[in-house]
Amino acid sequence: MVSVVFAYDTEEYQAPFTDDATKIWADMLTKHGLKGCFCIVGEKARVLRDRGRRDIIDSLKEHEIDYHSDLHSVHPTHAEYLNELNWDDGVRRCLAEETPGIADVEHIMGQRPTAHCKPGSSWGPQVTYGMSILGLPVFADAPVEYAPGQPMWFCNQLCLKYHTSFERSMNVENRFKHMKDGFLERYESWSEGYLVMMSHPCLMLAKTFGDGLNFRDGKNTPREQWKPVPKRPKADAEAIQEAADRFLEFVAGEGIPVVTYREIYEKYKEENVWISLETALDIMRSVSGELTYHRANGLFLSPAEIFGIAAFILDGYNQSRTLPTTLPIRRPIGPTEDCVSDAPIQVNLDVFLNAASQAHQKVSFAHRVPSIIDLVGQQVTPGDFLKAAANLIRDVHAQSQPPKTVMIELAQNTPTLAEREDFKKMRIGGWLMAPGFEAHNVVAMAKRQTWTAKPAVPSNQR
Template sequence: MANIKVLLWFDVEDYITPESEDALLELLILCDEKQIKGIFKMVGEKARVLAEHGRTDILEKLKNHEVGYHTDFHSVHPTVSEYLERKGFREGAEQFHDNEFNGFQDVASITGMPIKCYGQPGFSWAPQAFPALLGWGIPVYLDTGRQITLHAKPYWYGGMLNFMDLPGLMRMELMEGGLEEAKRQFDDIYEKLSAQSIGFVSIVYHPNEFSTTEFWDLINFGEGKNTPRNEWRPAPLRPFGMMERYIRMLGQFIDYTLSKENVEYITSAQTLELEKSRKDELAPEHVRTLAANTGKDLYFQLFSGYSLSVSDLHSIFVSYLLGKPLVPELIYGPETAAESDIVTAVKVADLKAAISVPYPKVRGSYHLPDHFHIGEAKINPVDVTCTLAKVIREGLKDEDEVTVVRGSLRTQIHANEDDFWGNGWEIFPRDFRVPNIVRMSKLQTWTLKPAIF
């Protein structure tokens, strides 16, 4: 029977409706009573409002749990996807840092807790966020979404461990009959995950759901609307006693899950401890085997306990040829999918000179250039990586010439093609499209690889 690990997470975001604070407190008390750790992803403005309202009761109880980050203002326009749609990868990472870092700092300083995970507001996802988040020391991306999917399992992308598109994603709906339906849903998930060594269940709520009948942001920011701050309206409240009733129901549901064998509630930080892919140095013969398995279609490889993204493979091929330690290194994808010059062959010495040049950086991490300058030719990173594998496979020397291998980035198949997001989140303008974000999400599949549990 699988070990079932439950991630119970709350997006703490309603900074307009004061009663949502009481719901947050009651949920913290509930988790304490059940002796489980919840994951509370908090908006920067929400943390500031809690401090302004003197909610030391909430802030103290948060210390028993895990705190994540959920952007600075959540649904105020432009949201993350809106302001990053027209930005490149490096520029967008800087913009995300400029817009969101203050909120990150406020959540950490006000709660007194380290920030262990991040999740986007609604479906406002963008690949440019990852270098900034990683630079802030956030290792886990915890949310829902289908822009990047990998066989409905956890994966590494952008240097972060991602829990997004999971078969164990569920919730008990706050309605009559919600408890019994949630029990049936959990039983079904439990059975489906039973064949796995570790199965993850992701349960998501917002504290404001327990206290209000509508979402705070839909009222003020729905369909692209940007209500001025002095006109913000709180959400309508549930009838007296309903908040407490639904929190009791959630407690009963938690009790039911814990009555099952091998069920444990864990934090996102604990998932990192469970992830077992090797990070140590590879042996030279391992690199030769990986090169032998690298053809024209670049894809991640699982090998001898390692999970290696295409950028990992690129980094160790470079290190092998330059005589450096054979440790996989995160390298983000390029800004564009540029075409290579038409050239038949290049000198191995020129190829090694090209990969010896320092790569550009994005928020402190390396990313691939659009082209490598090899002699007089400009060759894109895909073709360079395929050609590096050929040099290693054939044991070519500096004085040899190597035929340039024209390749493709096959990991792009795991990025959703649909750029119409206007119907994906009620906060977006109805006609909202994100062709640039979709394009860049594909390019960053250089970093995509399975997580190993």
């Protein structure tokens, strides 16, 4: 059965008259017994507080509060600054700039956000990872998902795209019919998953976005020079509201399940997962053939998680000359830089095992797959190393004597998923950024982080 999420990008802080639209949506949903997910910009929460709109904040208490960045379109946006920084500095800046926004939204709205929704088209995997560190486990309006409506783990966030919008029916004849028909066309063509239908509440009352007037082409218009946001004609706004009201009544009347990001996360979260050595041996066989996510019992493991398991096993073997029988799943990020490999090379067993112990420490303490594996003066990629480690683990398990040397061949170092269309054709740019801006470095980082990607499986299907 397909469930529906109603998501609202609540961002327009330049035009006070649009504040009311958030209350209209919240009250309409409440009237029909439905819960919406309101992704709120930090500055929007602050202006609602400062404008004394307790009534709106109270209306939103019936719904889920999510997060939509601190300042939305103020430059430099996420992709603009991340493109100039290495991985660690990018994560550091994201944590520094977004922590106050999340804290304000939580404090003013009285709820801890669960999801982060990217502002416009600006994002980066460092933000995805940073939000997971800050306790926001879901990525709304993600640029990737496993399949239409099927969530995927990426950089430790549960990712779902937006699929359709109320906006597509706002400027047409017969709005209710257009909304309902467009919705049903998608809803009925799926057999499972989550159909996310979004809106910007402001567009019920405003003709356009303030961002397009004041932040286009990389410009930051000073607050005192903001161009005013044009209002929609009153009759138009009322007709949109009426159509949306009828549509929500229809959804509620049909008994279509409407869920929130928090409910989805509760179904999919993976905590304290351990696997046996037997299961790990199956995964080692699979990963030596292809660098991708692989199925372990009911779950999938990402290439980075599999790397962590291999390093854990070989570190145990390095310490005690026995293979550990129970293995914790750790969730490291993937390599953050490229590596030129010296493979094929052959090294002594001790050299390889010591490198495995160092990799194990890196996973434990830096929460990442190392970008380069150093083998006493020679270097190989983590992909080369994982393939050799997987073969070694199987050999050690199967034979009474371990091999004296380990052969490391040149292997796949970018997971197969990076070749899928959504990653392959990924671009970050557009009207908000300076003309010609393309975040090539951010896209390269995202492709590397396919090491962290895997389909999400709900706990009742494991």
